[in-house]
Amino acid sequence: DSGVTQTPKHLITATGQRVTLRCSPRSGDLSVYWYQQSLDQGLQFLIQYYNGEERAKGNILERFSAQQFPDLHSELNLSSLELGDSALYFCASSVGLGLETQYFGPGTRLLVL
Amino acid sequence: GESVGLHLPTLSVQEGDNSIINCAYSNSASDYFIWYKQESGKGPQFIIDIRSNMDKRQGQRVTVLLNKTVKHLSLQIAATQPGDSAVYFCAENSNYQLIWGAGTKLIIKP
Numbered sequence: 001d002s003g004v005t006q007t008p009k010h011l012i013t014a015t016g017q018r019v020t021l022r023c024s025p026r027s028g029d030l031s032v033y034w035y036q037q038s039l040d041q042g043l044q045f046l047i048q049y050y051n052g053e054e055r056a057k058g059n060i061l062e063r064f065s066a067q068q069f070p071d072l073h074s075e076l077n078l079s080s081l082e083l084g085d086s087a088l089y090f091c092a093s094s095v096g097l098g099l100e101t102q103y104f105g106p107g108t109r110l111l112v113l
Numbered sequence: 114g115e116s117v118g119l120h121l122p123t124l125s126v127q128e129g130d131n132s133i134i135n136c137a138y139s140n141s142a143s144d145y146f147i148w149y150k151q152e153s154g155k156g157p158q159f160i161i162d163i164r165s166n167m168d169k170r171q172g173q174r175v176t177v178l179l180n181k182t183v184k185h186l187s188l189q190i191a192a193t194q195p196g197d198s199a200v201y202f203c204a205e206n207s208n209y210q211l212i213w214g215a216g217t218k219l220i221i222k223p
Binding site: 002004033040041042043045048055056058090092097100101102103104105106107 | 121145147149155156157158159162202209210211213214215216
């Protein structure tokens with residue numbers, strides 16, 4: 001158990017809909033990262049927040065957005081969903097800005113029908 | 114080493130043999146490297162890391178080798194066991210971001 005929690009575990013929705021994925025980092029970690037992993041592919045970095053502020057952006061679509069709240073939990077919002085958005089979404093956390101190990105949550109499996 | 118492609122490279126190893134998983138990284142200025150293991154249906158799990166001022170680091174049954182000259186990283190797993198079956202990712206820290214490799218699927222033959 002990494003100490004990072006993600007909810008929900010599974011999500012099934014329809015195209016055009018909007019969903020919110022939630023992540024609670026390890027106690028004491030200030031950075032939260034979001035990744036997308038499609039079937040049999042590597043991890044695609046989406047976005048990083050550090051202590052409530054956006055720190056780095058990767059391959060995140062404009063339909064997607066995220067935020068980190070004062071209690072350091074984070075939410076990833078996916079809107080106007082398409083079939084191709086079906087994937088595993090992982091959240092990770094680390095103590096500082098990124099020059100250290102990231103600890104991953106169990107992921108949210110999103111299926112868009 | 115960006116994550117690309119539809120199919121992961123696969124390495125098949127006999128149980129009990131040593132496994133060597135290779136990774137080429139992209140930025141010669143990267144100063145921190147990590148290996149992660151991802152079992153089916155789970156999130157990636159930290160295995161071992163190495164900083165650029167070292168060329169070798171050993172853990173329990175695992176060794177990471179860093180060759181900065183050719184920008185190459187390898188993970189050696191001794192006496193491979195069925196529980197080692199997973200996808201292994203290398204990652205380099207470049208400008209405070211982790212750049213992930215494509216991953217290698219390790220299959221253990223009984």
